[in-house]
Amino acid sequence: MSAAPPDEQFARLFAENRHRLFRYIRALVPHRTDAEDVFQETCVVLWREFGNFRPGAEFLPWALAIAFNQVRSHRHRRRQARLFFSEAFLEELAAEAGTMVEELTQRSEALQQCFQKLHRRDRELVTACYSSESTIKETADELGRPLNTVYKALQRIRRGLYECIQRRVAAESR
Numbered sequence: 505m506s507a508a509p510p511d512e513q514f515a516r517l518f519a520e521n522r523h524r525l526f527r528y529i530r531a532l533v534p535h536r537t538d539a540e541d542v543f544q545e546t547c548v549v550l551w552r553e554f555g556n557f558r559p560g561a562e563f564l565p566w567a568l569a570i571a572f573n574q575v576r577s578h579r580h581r582r583r584q585a586r587l588f589f590s591e592a593f594l595e596e597l598a599a600e601a602g603t604m605v606e607e608l609t610q611r612s613e614a615l616q617q618c619f620q621k622l623h624r625r626d627r628e629l630v631t632a633c634y635s636s637e638s639t640i641k642e643t644a645d646e647l648g649r650p651l652n653t654v655y656k657a658l659q660r661i662r663r664g665l666y667e668c669i670q671r672r673v674a675a676e677s678r
Contacts, residue, residue: 517563531601546574618668
């Protein structure tokens with residue numbers, strides 16, 4: 505049986521790791537639109553450099569190293585426009601973010617599973633409050649519910665989600 509062509513290998517490896525890669529970049533780049541730009545630039549470099557990727561090596565560490573270089577390039581280009589942290593701090597932050605990628609992925613997956621376990625009405629409330637540009641007050645008005653009631657419901661839902669996530673992560677780490 506022959507190995508998959510390089511473009512198929514890249515597509516598979518990238519698909520498996522793209523969310524982790526974006527989270528890593530997002531941890532290093534404060535503005536979401538800038539992080540999305542850096543992510544796109546990183547994708548192009550990953551594709552262009554995939555011929556240099558050693559078969560059998562871990563894809564994510566290789567991709568994170570390229571992403572870090574793209575973050576540094578972005579910082580260099582934007583240096584005139586904004587104040588940034590020192591290079592040493594960025595390197596320390598990158599190392600910490602790299603180790604946290606797996607934990608964040610695990611927590612994100614647990615959140616998705618816990619969110620699906622919520623009652624339909626709670627899922628709808630969370631979606632209405634957090635997936636639009638509306639404020640929570642505007643959402644409460646649209647739903648015809650008192651603002652205080654919506655805040656209390658969100659607090660209860662967040663606490664339940666947090667506890668569910670903690671249980672799932674603890675169970676998976678055993």
